[in-house]
Amino acid sequence: MSQAEDKFDSIIVGAGPAGSACAYTLAKAGKNVLLIERGDTPGAKNVTGGRIYTYALEMLEPGLYAEAALERRVTHEQIMLLGGERAITVDFHQPGFNAGDQAPMSFTILRAVFDEWLAAKAEEAGAIVACGIKVDRLIEQEGRIVGVVAGEDEMYADVVIAADGVNSLMAQEAGLIKDIAAKNVGVGVKEVIELPEQTISERFNLRTDEGAARMLLGCTEGIHGGGFLYTNKQSISLGCVFTPEEVARHRKSVQEIFQDLKMHPAIAPLIADGESIEYSAHLVSEAGFRGIHPRLYREGFLMVGDAAGFVVNTGYSIRGIDLAIVSGIAAAKAIIAAAENIALAGPNYMQELNRLKLMPTMKATDGYFEVLETPWLYDKIPNLANDVMEKLFKVDGETPSGVKENVLGAIKANGLSIWQLTKLGIKGVRSL
Amino acid sequence: MAGIFIYSDKADITSEIIGFARLNGKLPVVLTLSEKDAQALRNAGADKIIVIKGQSEMIENYARAIAAVLKNEGAELFAVGATPRGRDLAARVAGYLDCAMVSDISSASYKDEQLICTRMLYGGAVQQTEKLSGLSVITVPAGKYEPVQGEASLQTLELQADTRVSVVETAPIVKEGVDLSKAEKVVCVGMALDKAEDLQIARDLANVIGAEVGCTRSIAEERHWLPAESYIGISGAVVKPKLYISMGVSGQIQHVYGIRDAGLIVAIDTNEKAPIFKAADYGIVGDLYQVVPMLTEALKK
Amino acid sequence: MSQVIACYKWVADEADIRINADLSVDLSKAKGKISDYDKNVIEAAVQAAAALGGKAVGVTFGTADAKPSLKDALSRGLDEACYINAQEASQADGAATARALAAAIKKIADVGLIICAEGASDTYSRQTAPRIGALLDLPVVTSVSKMDINGNILTAARKLDDCMQTVKVELPAVVAVLPEINPAPIPGLKAVLAAGKKTVTELKAADLGADLTPRSTVSEVKGYVMNRKNIIFNEGDLAEQVKALAAALRKEGVL
Ligand SMILES: Cc1cc2nc3c(=O)[nH]c(=O)nc-3n(C[C@H](O)[C@H](O)[C@H](O)COP(=O)(O)OP(=O)(O)OC[C@H]3O[C@@H](n4cnc5c(N)ncnc54)[C@H](O)[C@@H]3O)c2cc1C
Numbered sequence: 007m008s009q010a011e012d013k014f015d016s017i018i019v020g021a022g023p024a025g026s027a028c029a030y031t032l033a034k035a036g037k038n039v040l041l042i043e044r045g046d047t048p049g050a051k052n053v054t055g056g057r058i059y060t061y062a063l064e065m066l067e068p069g070l071y072a073e074a075a076l077e078r079r080v081t082h083e084q085i086m087l088l089g090g091e092r093a094i095t096v097d098f099h100q101p102g103f104n105a106g107d108q109a110p111m112s113f114t115i116l117r118a119v120f121d122e123w124l125a126a127k128a129e130e131a132g133a134i135v136a137c138g139i140k141v142d143r144l145i146e147q148e149g150r151i152v153g154v155v156a157g158e159d160e161m162y163a164d165v166v167i168a169a170d171g172v173n174s175l176m177a178q179e180a181g182l183i184k185d186i187a188a189k190n191v192g193v194g195v196k197e198v199i200e201l202p203e204q205t206i207s208e209r210f211n212l213r214t215d216e217g218a219a220r221m222l223l224g225c226t227e228g229i230h231g232g233g234f235l236y237t238n239k240q241s242i243s244l245g246c247v248f249t250p251e252e253v254a255r256h257r258k259s260v261q262e263i264f265q266d267l268k269m270h271p272a273i274a275p276l277i278a279d280g281e282s283i284e285y286s287a288h289l290v291s292e293a294g295f296r297g298i299h300p301r302l303y304r305e306g307f308l309m310v311g312d313a314a315g316f317v318v319n320t321g322y323s324i325r326g327i328d329l330a331i332v333s334g335i336a337a338a339k340a341i342i343a344a345a346e347n348i349a350l351a352g353p354n355y356m357q358e359l360n361r362l363k364l365m366p367t368m369k370a371t372d373g374y375f376e377v378l379e380t381p382w383l384y385d386k387i388p389n390l391a392n393d394v395m396e397k398l399f400k401v402d403g404e405t406p407s408g409v410k411e412n413v414l415g416a417i418k419a420n421g422l423s424i425w426q427l428t429k430l431g432i433k434g435v436r437s438l
Numbered sequence: 439m440a441g442i443f444i445y446s447d448k449a450d451i452t453s454e455i456i457g458f459a460r461l462n463g464k465l466p467v468v469l470t471l472s473e474k475d476a477q478a479l480r481n482a483g484a485d486k487i488i489v490i491k492g493q494s495e496m497i498e499n500y501a502r503a504i505a506a507v508l509k510n511e512g513a514e515l516f517a518v519g520a521t522p523r524g525r526d527l528a529a530r531v532a533g534y535l536d537c538a539m540v541s542d543i544s545s546a547s548y549k550d551e552q553l554i555c556t557r558m559l560y561g562g563a564v565q566q567t568e569k570l571s572g573l574s575v576i577t578v579p580a581g582k583y584e585p586v587q588g589e590a591s592l593q594t595l596e597l598q599a600d601t602r603v604s605v606v607e608t609a610p611i612v613k614e615g616v617d618l619s620k621a622e623k624v625v626c627v628g629m630a631l632d633k634a635e636d637l638q639i640a641r642d643l644a645n646v647i648g649a650e651v652g653c654t655r656s657i658a659e660e661r662h663w664l665p666a667e668s669y670i671g672i673s674g675a676v677v678k679p680k681l682y683i684s685m686g687v688s689g690q691i692q693h694v695y696g697i698r699d700a701g702l703i704v705a706i707d708t709n710e711k712a713p714i715f716k717a718a719d720y721g722i723v724g725d726l727y728q729v730v731p732m733l734t735e736a737l738k739k
Numbered sequence: 740m741s742q743v744i745a746c747y748k749w750v751a752d753e754a755d756i757r758i759n760a761d762l763s764v765d766l767s768k769a770k771g772k773i774s775d776y777d778k779n780v781i782e783a784a785v786q787a788a789a790a791l792g793g794k795a796v797g798v799t800f801g802t803a804d805a806k807p808s809l810k811d812a813l814s815r816g817l818d819e820a821c822y823i824n825a826q827e828a829s830q831a832d833g834a835a836t837a838r839a840l841a842a843a844i845k846k847i848a849d850v851g852l853i854i855c856a857e858g859a860s861d862t863y864s865r866q867t868a869p870r871i872g873a874l875l876d877l878p879v880v881t882s883v884s885k886m887d888i889n890g891n892i893l894t895a896a897r898k899l900d901d902c903m904q905t906v907k908v909e910l911p912a913v914v915a916v917l918p919e920i921n922p923a924p925i926p927g928l929k930a931v932l933a934a935g936k937k938t939v940t941e942l943k944a945a946d947l948g949a950d951l952t953p954r955s956t957v958s959e960v961k962g963y964v965m966n967r968k969n970i971i972f973n974e975g976d977l978a979e980q981v982k983a984l985a986a987a988l989r990k991e992g993v994l
């Protein structure tokens with residue numbers, strides 16, 4: 007094969023949302039793009055809780071979301087605080103939320119179908135998609151990244167884009183990140199439980215086409231982390247995210263804690279009689295703004311999506327898919343703009359990330375990290391809330407104590423002080 | 439002459455198919471290349487045994503001629519033993535007749551002059567029922583029907599062979615393994631084993647409980663660690679032991695097909711999602727290198 | 740006579756088949772794949788084509804869903820592919836399948852060897868190769884575990900249940916190979932890229948001039964379910980689990 011046949015304008019490693027969005031944008035601009043994915047199909051092994059904000063798809067192409075492989079439109083935003091056997095559920099229902107075709111919206115999704123669909127869009131736009139191929143190394147010449155090695159084969163390009171997810175091997179190869187620090191990642195486990203569409207709608211009080219996104223606190227045995235539950239069309243995605251360091255010190259394994267969650271009296275009836283059709287585990291970046299790698303490019307090389315550290319964990323939701331797509335678009339635009347001088351791709355990319363509001367978003371949510379660092383957020387607070395509720399609703403014929411006494415008593419019983427809570431409140435407000 | 443024409447390179451299956459024909463009130467006519475088989479089958483209840491004479495020792499090579507005989511004789515069915523030679527012959531005859539054929543039937547019965555057959559698809563996950571009318575072909579696995587008795591007339595028939603394929607050499611396969619289909623207990627190993635020597639772990643357990651050692655197709659056909667007759671499944675041995683214990687067997691449908699009639703199925707595998715656990719009565723999720731020696735010890739007492 | 744035909748089939752992955760409570764079969768969640776042993780067929784065809792100095796051509800008869808198979812098959816080293824895209828494939832029995840394949844193969848010039856697998860992962864009916872042989876009146880060799888091509892002569896080792904038989908045949912011929920004929924390699928990046936540039940001839944049912952109606956009538960399709968106890972011992976450590984299992988086996992009286 008001649009050198010020309012071995013060369014592309016861009017090679018993208020990883021057909022997750024970041025890689026496919028990047029490939030789509032480049033291919034539509036007429037670039038000769040190769041998208042390499044190690045899974046037999048895109049998304050085969052990818053893990054996500056399960057929701058996407060469609061503004062990112064709008065950015066990719068207006069109206070695209072309408073044909074996307076999506077599950078249910080989120081109209082119920084829920085928060086659930088678990089304390090022992092008890093549970094408080096806050097349900098924000100807005101039937102018009104994300105309604106009709108007023109993009110942007112938020113939908114639940116299943117990654118295997120979504121990723122395959124997005125990669126197919128990139129292929130339709132002219133990108134060459136090679137699945138079942140794992141990229142092993144980068145090729146470097148005179149300080150520039152000029153290509154990739156997969157098995158026996160070498161392939162060259164003006165730019166290589168690392169879209170290979172959290173703990174990116176490509177970024178490590180390029181010398182831009184070290185092996186990931188355990189402190190900055192969470193480990194997520196997730197199960198997809200199949201149930202009839204009708205049953206899901208009934209259990210969650212959903213009308214046709216409606217969906218619920220639920221965030222769970224107090225389900226991780228005090229370990230820094232939380233759970234999530236998303237209603238898909240014919241399945242429920244249930245999972246937890248934990249800090250691995252703390253899990254290592256804990257007496258129970260991640261699987262055991264997750265099993266306990268499934269048995270919780272407030273969760274078990276929701277998934278009863280369902281069949282588990284998928285179980286998976288994956289890392290997720292948790293550090294937010296400070297988890298973004300200090301250098302996101304070098305000559306001939308850009309990092310997008312999770313590989314770059316673009317994940318926002320606000321405590322009530324994880325956002326990574328939308329940011330992956332936006333960063334993929336940003337990288338593509340940067341490369342297109344650098345047609346004359348490819349060395350400008352990197353600096354252009356940083357500008358695009360700001361212009362497309364990705365960096366500002368990450369920065370604005372930075373404070374969450376500190377709030378989320380608060381160790382007692384994961385057991386005492388949910389328990390406290392449940393204690394207060396219990397006192398509030400318990401009638402035993404005794405002279406009732408005032409609400410204030412009740413709350414103060416509960417705070418004390420949970421080993422907390424007003425001062426700690428106030429400090430957390432201030433931090434919380436600041437982070438917003 | 440109407441009736442069911444029968445061929446198998448295994449005389450036992452021939453007898454069983456004769457039983458099937460008689461059961462359904464049809465005249466069984468046996469075809470054979472072997473004078474010896476013809477003699478052995480004299481009292482097996484056939485109406486007639488036709489010994490084929492011709493230029494080839496391979497029955498497959500008479501497919502075209504047999505198709506013509508079936509047509510001329512007005513046969514209603516060609517029922518063939520489901521062995522490698524038999525399946526080849528049967529499908530070639532079906533090809534020359536361009537007629538329906540059901541391979542490896544699970545069951546067959548007549549209703550209103552139609553033959554209703556069931557067979558497995560997707561490695562055993564699905565059962566399909568097909569209706570055949572007019573001259574058709576089926577292949578019949580061993581052990582489906584009871585043989586009957588009764589004397590047959592003998593006849594020879596000169597047939598034109600297709601000699602384009604010729605035999606250069608034949609080497610008998612010496613059966614090293616035991617007949618798993620008759621084993622009372624089976625210990626089964628899968629691709630989880632790192633090396634051939636580790637088979638000892640399975641043998642130790644087998645010795646303690648008095649079981650035979652079987653395996654998955656990959657162990658026999660890819661790694662050649664055990665003889666071909668040791669593998670269990672849709673293309674291998676179908677077993678019906680009281681107890682079957684698997685270790686490091688994922689339990690793909692083609693394998694599980696072979697253990698459906700086992701009394702009790704026990705599975706040991708590291709992957710809790712391995713399909714074998716859905717097919718098992720008892721299971722332990724764990725490393726066979728740890729679990730099996732412990733189990734062997736526990737069962738010694 | 741140097742072209743080698745690899746017949747391969749795009750099938751639903753049996754691991755994804757769902758059996759509903761009423762035993763009806765749900766294939767809607769099943770992904771497609773090249774029938775397992777047809778990967779060995781493709782590799783055998785690539786090697787045979789090299790021995791004959793000709794091209795390896797994949798032929799598949801499937802519905803519109805089979806389209807993704809082409810890239811996969813071509814990346815495994817075939818030079819070209821012929822795709823019979825016909826809705827009839829969804830209802831086809833062994834007779835119709837062989838007629839479709841034989842008709843397509845007739846349109847390909849200079850065919851020296853036609854290779855099928857022992858059996859397809861879905862039907863496993865082991866009919867196709869002998870039927871194609873009969874329809875084209877070519878010699879057939881089945882159960883092939885090894886083959887050598889020398890000039891125009893093919894020598895094959897057949898694995899029968901009581902013996903290993905070595906046979907000889909002059910090409911053209913049809914063979915059905917066992918998976919142990921070769922290890923089917925996983926395609927590399929360049930092979931996958933090259934696949935996109937290869938020629939695919941698409942034929943419609945009408946182009947074949949063959950009768951694609953099945954000869955047998957399917958009257959029922961239902962799932963098979965195994966009802967077992969499904970008890971996993973997971974209480975306590977491994978030693979306790981093993982103890983519990985041993986106790987259960989004693990109680991069952993199977994020892
Ligand atoms: C439990 C959990 C819940 C989450 N919930 C949500 C949520 O609800 N909403 C949300 O927006 N985000 C969520 N996220 C985050 C989100 O999943 C990620 O941010 C997002 O998937 C990032 O996309 P990506 O394209 O950058 O990387 P990925 O989706 O990880 O894709 C990387 C791709 O690269 C491929 N690849 C890797 N290495 C190689 C190689 N060497 N060669 C070839 N291919 C390779 C992989 O197979 C994969 O397909 C969650 C994450 C987890 C773990």
Ligand SMILES: Cc1cc2nc3c(=O)[nH]c(=O)nc-3n(C[C@H](O)[C@H](O)[C@H](O)COP(=O)(O)OP(=O)(O)OC[C@H]3O[C@@H](n4cnc5c(N)ncnc54)[C@H](O)[C@@H]3O)c2cc1C
Pocket residue numbers: 627628629630653654655656657669670671672673674675685686687688689690691692693696706707708709712724725726727775776858859860863
């Ligand atoms: C048409 C057709 C016919 C077939 N016929 C048959 C047949 O008759 N018989 C047959 O067997 N197969 C048959 N197969 C093949 C079948 O599909 C499977 O590929 C095969 O059975 C898998 O063998 P396995 O379980 O040994 O290997 P694998 O599927 O590789 O499973 C290995 C298992 O070991 C587990 N494991 C790994 N390490 C350990 C450890 N240390 N301790 C415990 N567990 C461990 C893994 O979790 C896994 O579950 C057929 C296939 C086709 C397409």
Ligand SMILES: Nc1ncnc2c1ncn2[C@@H]1O[C@H](COP(=O)(O)O)[C@@H](O)[C@H]1O
Pocket residue numbers: 746747748749774776777780798799800801828833836840854855856857858859860862863864865866867868
């Ligand atoms: N629809 C098809 N298209 C191409 N090849 C086929 C098709 N059906 C069967 N074959 C070939 O014939 C083999 C045996 O199939 P079967 O006779 O159905 O068990 C398969 O493994 C393929 O090699």
